Amino acid sequence: xxxxxxxxxxxxxxxxxxxxxxxxxxxxxxxxxxxxxxxxxxxxxxxxxxxxxxxxxxxxxxxxxxxxxxxxxxxxxxxxxxxxxxxxxxxxxxxxxxxxxxxxxxxxxxxxxxxxxxxxxxxxxxxxxxxxxxxxxxxxxxxxxxxxxxxxxxxxxxxxxxxxxxxxxxxxxxxxxxxxxxxxxxxxxxxxxxxxxxxxxxxxxxxxxxxxxxxxxxxxxxxxxxxxxxxxxxxxxxxxxxxxxxxxxxxxxxxxxxxxxxxxxxxxxxxxxxxxxxxxxxxxxxxxxxxxxxxxxxxxxxxxxxxxxxxxxxxxxxxxxxxxxxxxxxxxxxxxxxxxxxxxxxxxxxxxxxx
Amino acid sequence: xxxxxxxxxxxxxxxxxxxxxxxxxxxxxxxxxxxxxxxxxxxxxxxxxxxxxxxxxxxxxxxxxxxxxxxxxxxxxxxxxxxxxxxxxxxxxxxxxxxxxxxxxxxxxxxxxxxxxxxxxxxxxxxxxxxxxxxxxxxxxxxxxxxxxxxxxxxxxxxxxxxxxxxxxxxxxxxxxxxxxxxxxxxxxxxxxxxxxxxxxxxxxxxxxxxxxxxxxxxxxxxxxxxxxxxxxxxxxxxxxxxxxxxxxxxxxxxxxxxxxxxxxxxxxx
Numbered sequence: 001x002x003x004x005x006x007x008x009x010x011x012x013x014x015x016x017x018x019x020x021x022x023x024x025x026x027x028x029x030x031x032x033x034x035x036x037x038x039x040x041x042x043x044x045x046x047x048x049x050x051x052x053x054x055x056x057x058x059x060x061x062x063x064x065x066x067x068x069x070x071x072x073x074x075x076x077x078x079x080x081x082x083x084x085x086x087x088x089x090x091x092x093x094x095x096x097x098x099x100x101x102x103x104x105x106x107x108x109x110x111x112x113x114x115x116x117x118x119x120x121x122x123x124x125x126x127x128x129x130x131x132x133x134x135x136x137x138x139x140x141x142x143x144x145x146x147x148x149x150x151x152x153x154x155x156x157x158x159x160x161x162x163x164x165x166x167x168x169x170x171x172x173x174x175x176x177x178x179x180x181x182x183x184x185x186x187x188x189x190x191x192x193x194x195x196x197x198x199x200x201x202x203x204x205x206x207x208x209x210x211x212x213x214x215x216x217x218x219x220x221x222x223x224x225x226x227x228x229x230x231x232x233x234x235x236x237x238x239x240x241x242x243x244x245x246x247x248x249x250x251x252x253x254x255x256x257x258x259x260x261x262x263x264x265x266x267x268x269x270x271x272x273x274x275x276x277x278x279x280x281x282x283x284x285x286x287x288x289x290x291x292x293x294x295x296x297x298x299x300x301x302x303x304x305x306x307x308x309x310x311x312x313x314x315x316x317x318x319x320x321x322x323x324x325x326x327x328x329x330x331x332x333x334x335x336x337x338x339x340x341x342x343x344x345x346x347x348x349x350x351x352x353x354x355x
Numbered sequence: 356x357x358x359x360x361x362x363x364x365x366x367x368x369x370x371x372x373x374x375x376x377x378x379x380x381x382x383x384x385x386x387x388x389x390x391x392x393x394x395x396x397x398x399x400x401x402x403x404x405x406x407x408x409x410x411x412x413x414x415x416x417x418x419x420x421x422x423x424x425x426x427x428x429x430x431x432x433x434x435x436x437x438x439x440x441x442x443x444x445x446x447x448x449x450x451x452x453x454x455x456x457x458x459x460x461x462x463x464x465x466x467x468x469x470x471x472x473x474x475x476x477x478x479x480x481x482x483x484x485x486x487x488x489x490x491x492x493x494x495x496x497x498x499x500x501x502x503x504x505x506x507x508x509x510x511x512x513x514x515x516x517x518x519x520x521x522x523x524x525x526x527x528x529x530x531x532x533x534x535x536x537x538x539x540x541x542x543x544x545x546x547x548x549x550x551x552x553x554x555x556x557x558x559x560x561x562x563x564x565x566x567x568x569x570x571x572x573x574x575x576x577x578x579x580x581x582x583x584x585x586x587x588x589x590x591x592x593x594x595x596x597x598x599x600x601x602x603x604x605x606x607x608x609x610x611x612x613x614x615x616x617x618x619x620x621x622x623x624x625x
Contacts, residue, residue: 075457076416077448108450 017130019045020139021100023176024147025126026062027203028211030095033064036082036112037102042066052176065089069104078110083119090121095208096150097123098143103131124150137226144172144230147203148237151214155238165218167199168260171230171242172223175204177331179338186335187221187246190253193271194261218264219243224331246334249307250279250314253335279336283314286343290316292350293323304332311339324350358468359533359600360475360489363501364511368538371570372501372596373476374401378581379590379597381434386470388429389436390462392489394443394451398476402432405577410442411458420457425465433582439467452485459488468494472601479511481518490522490530497533497606499561502552504537504545506621509552513617516556516609523608531606534561536596541566548624555620557610561603562596565589 018035022045025033035042046064053061067085069078082099089097097119101112106129116123126146128139168191173180188198199217200210215238222231222244231242241263247256257275261268294317298304308328312319326346333342361376363369370391377389391398396410408430414423432438441458443451462468475489489495498519500512512535522528535558537549546563553560569590573583580589612620 071453071457072415072419073449075412075449075451075454076444079448108453109448 015136016045017128017132017134017136017139017142018100018102019048019176020134020136020141021098021126021128021143022049022064023136023140023174024143024172024203025098025100026064027173027175027201028096028098028147028206028208029060029062030207031063031098032089032092032094032096033062033098033100034067034082034085034089035064035100035102036067036069036078036085036105036110038069038104039066041102049176055178063089063092063094074104074108077108078105079112079115082110082112082115086115086119086121086123090119097121098147099123099125100128101125103129105129106132140172141227141230144203144227145233147211148214148230148234150208150211152237154212155215165199165216166195166264167197167217168219168221168264169200169202169214169217169240170198170204170223171202171220171234172227173201173204174223174331179333179341180204182337182341183246183334186337189337190247190257190271190275190335191221191260193257193274194264194266194268196260196264196266214238215240219260221246221260248332248334248338250283250310250336250339252307253279253339256335275336279339282336282340282343283311285340286315286347289343289347289350291318293318293320294326294346294350295319295321295323296328297325298328304328304330307332311343326350356469356471356473357497357601358473358475358495359497359499360477360495361499361501361536362477362479362481362512362515363538364479364508367479367501367503367508367511368564369476369479369501370398371401371574372536372538372564372593373398373474375579375581375590375593376597376600377402377436377474378433378579379593380472380474380601381436382581382594383597383601385472385601387436387472387474388467388470389438389474389476390458390489391438391440391476392455392458392486393441393476393478394446394454396440396442399430399432399436399438399440401574401577401579401582402436402438403430404432406430408438408440410440411461412442412444412454415457415461420461423461423465425467428461428465429467433579437467437470450485452483452488455485455488459494479515481515487518487522490519490528492525492527492529494530496529496531497603498530499533499600500535500558501538502535502549503540504542504548504624505540506618509549509617509621510614512552513556513611516611519609520611532556532558532609533600533603533606534559536561537563539564539566544624548621551624552612552617552620555610555612555616557607559605561599562592564592564596567592 067081073081116125126143200213220240220242225244243259247253257271361369377387381387411428430438443454502508502512535553550560567589569587573580
């Protein structure tokens with residue numbers, strides 16, 4: 001038995017393991033992802049991807065195909081159907097083929113690994129039978145780890161020398177969330193204060209050959225702490241240390257700069273000076289919100305609460321039971337740039353109330 | 356129309372019993388359909404002069420199920436007994452239980468489920484929902500347990516009682532335990548043990564089938580006992596069983612034993 005804990009709620013991070021893995025594999029633009037299962041598993045997930053991709057103003061639709069399992073394949077085994085669709089996918093000469101399993105193929109016990117190993121073309125398997133107790137998050141992590149393993153041969157090559165890097169990787173950007181681009185720009189700005197560049201967005205808008213750059217970075221920056229297992233895996237595999245989250249909040253952004261500096265061997269003083277000054281300017285820009293009476297609808301014990309309270313304190317916003325309800329975006333805005341966008345949102349909310 | 360199912364541990368003699376029962380019922384002039392619900396497909400072999408008939412799943416595997424006709428999957432054997440084998444996937448792949456479900460749907464669609472008596476010969480271990488299919492609404496309402504006096508055989512029979520009991524809780528389900536058939540392994544106090552087991556699970560021993568060399572000889576000649584040695588005492592035993600089954604109207608909801616009770620029962624009859 002596989003005793004993964006079942007998700008306690010149907011929150012955004014819960015849900016289908018398959019969707020989580022797709023959020024990664026479809027970030028590799030010259031790949032084909034095969035969903036080994038009934039057509040509905042592919043259709044449902046593809047619709048979701050399609051909608052989100054369009055929402056992020058991206059018009060390139062990823063290649064996702066289904067092995068189209070029928071009752072016939074359930075009874076006699078779906079391995080042949082999978083092999084057929086792998087051969088079909090390989091004929092288009094993709095950079096890499098991903099195979100994602102589904103609940104039904106895991107139930108009837110298709111030996112998906114053996115099929116992928118005998119395919120004769122490079123295939124990367126991500127087991128994603130959701131009924132085994134996995135969720136979106138697990139599919140996402142598993143896919144990142146599976147894809148990262150493609151870069152293993154690189155560290156054995158002669159050119160491999162991570163010491164000279166001066167760059168960072170972004171690990172597990174959530175391709176299905178809003179503001180993916182804005183968050184990327186913010187991290188790029190923050191690390192540039194330390195004279196670091198972005199080596200690889202893993203996995204966002206990259207190709208199969210880009211994955212080989214994964215080991216060449218001084219620091220891996222994880223999108224969020226839930227990806228710690230991925231961070232640890234990459235540390236074991238490529239000896240790259242990691243920061244476990246994009247920066248959140250005023251002091252969080254400052255400590256982020258400090259952590260990245262420490263791990264990359266940079267000197268943080270100049271960067272910290274610049275960022276603190278910038279934060280002060282942003283907060284000053286919203287000084288008109290000082291004295292506003294507001295109300296929060298986020299749980300007091302939640303991780304966002306202290307981040308919001310910190311901003312209230314810095315500006316002088318007051319919490320009151322009859323105050324204006326302030327929207328707090330989910331996921332929480334990244335860095336000082338994200339805070340600035342949220343403050344604009346708050347200003348609009350307060351202005352509406354005033355009218 | 357009566358629909359009966361024979362369940363029991365693998366190797367206990369379900370297929371031999373089923374085939375001889377069908378042959379004996381057919382001798383009485385009844386229209387019989389026997390359906391083998393086991394991927395190993397040998398339920399009807401003795402009714403077909405040793406022939407392994409093509410299974411429903413063989414046909415579906417090769418041709419799909421869209422154009423399947425009754426004559427592709429149903430074959431007439433001894434005394435007009437209509438024989439069907441569900442079959443299934445190759446060992447070790449796919450889902451045999453789903454294959455049983457698909458077979459039933461095809462038989463239903465083709466209108467094959469008719470006659471005086473349908474005999475379902477089912478894999479002993481009800482490993483998943485598919486193998487409980489013959490006990491579901493609209494199919495067998497009378498389940499016979501085939502067992503010897505061996506503990507493992509009684510254990511399997513007891514497990515099937517659990518399935519029947521659970522199904523009987525459903526509003527429309529009319530599947531009941533119709534009795535226990537003891538297929539003897541020539542053990543000491545075997546009949547007494549199975550008799551007592553039957554009583555404790557709230558059923559009755561409807562027939563004791565003695566161990567007889569005629570059964571093996573008939574099998575070697577690829578025939579049922581009824582056909583191979585019609586005048587033998589063993590053929591009479593099967594005829595007697597057929598008489599009881601054809602007229603049986605005593606059906607119960609079984610009361611399965613827990614494992615400790617089952618084991619201590621077996622101890623009493625060492």
